[in-house]
Amino acid sequence: MKKGAQLYEGKAKKVFLTDDPEVLMVDYKDDATAFNGEKKGTIAEKGIINNRLTNHFMKMLEENGIPTHYIEEISDRETLVKKVSIIPLEVIVRNIAAGSFSKRYGVEEGKSLLSPTLEFSYKNDDLGDPLINEYHIIALGLATREELDIVSEYTFKINDILKNYLIKFGIELVDFKIEFGKTSDGTIVLADEISPDTCRFWDSKTHEKLDKDRFRRDMGGVEDAYWEIMKRILGESK
Numbered sequence: 699m700k701k702g703a704q705l706y707e708g709k710a711k712k713v714f715l716t717d718d719p720e721v722l723m724v725d726y727k728d729d730a731t732a733f734n735g736e737k738k739g740t741i742a743e744k745g746i747i748n749n750r751l752t753n754h755f756m757k758m759l760e761e762n763g764i765p766t767h768y769i770e771e772i773s774d775r776e777t778l779v780k781k782v783s784i785i786p787l788e789v790i791v792r793n794i795a796a797g798s799f800s801k802r803y804g805v806e807e808g809k810s811l812l813s814p815t816l817e818f819s820y821k822n823d824d825l826g827d828p829l830i831n832e833y834h835i836i837a838l839g840l841a842t843r844e845e846l847d848i849v850s851e852y853t854f855k856i857n858d859i860l861k862n863y864l865i866k867f868g869i870e871l872v873d874f875k876i877e878f879g880k881t882s883d884g885t886i887v888l889a890d891e892i893s894p895d896t897c898r899f900w901d902s903k904t905h906e907k908l909d910k911d912r913f914r915r916d917m918g919g920v921e922d923a924y925w926e927i928m929k930r931i932l933g934e935s936k
């Protein structure tokens with residue numbers, strides 16, 4: 699499959715056309731941003747780690763009945779995916795209080811939640827990705843009731859599958875953000891990435907942070923944390 703013109707450049711990935719109109723190529727960058735692009739930096743080899751881990755998770759989820767956009771890994775940083783129109787929602791699940799949830803509700807980071815929570819943010823950089831509820835989503839035409847039901851069902855299943863998978867590697871899935879897209883025939887599939895950029899991963903014994911919070915919060919040891927996840931899950935070291 700030939701890499702064609704660049705279609706789009708996001709904060710962490712570039713997307714290219716291919717010679718198949720139904721297929722795109724994603725190219726993962728080392729660029730890191732936080733707080734809606736206010737904080738900028740790079741995390742060495744993040745693009746490789748996020749590409750490889752995302753594909754690993756997507757394959758595992760497919761095997762467990764979740765449709766995804768994944769087609770084929772082409773190189774360390776490049777992957778073929780189905781062309782989808784992204785539903786402009788950040789779909790966030792939380793198992794343990796952290797981040798904006800802890801801040802908003804005055805809950806200590808690390809407190810286990812009685813049940814997993816689901817929330818949506820409206821993907822809109824100009825507005826800073828505001829929290830949005832299901833009535834707002836439907837009223838604005840961002841997704842239909844039926845689409846939201848499918849997204850919610852897949853999302854809780856993904857949480858169960860990922861949480862149980864990661865705990866075997868001593869990793870606690872604190873929370874994560876996923877995105878969904880629609881293929882040309884209207885099928886809803888998991889899209890975007892699942893990586894230390896988009897999940898909170900804590901060591902299940904020490905609760906050490908092994909994710910992008912180390913970058914967001916200037917904690918140091920960012921690359922080592924990403925490599926630790928890579929080593930535990932894919933058995934690969936720097």
Ligand code: TMP
Binds near residue numbers: 796797798799875
């Ligand atoms: P939050 O606690 O800051 O709302 O983040 C919840 C989860 O979503 C966390 O795992 C990090 C992830 N996330 C993204 O992937 N992209 C974002 O822009 C933000 C704010 C969070």
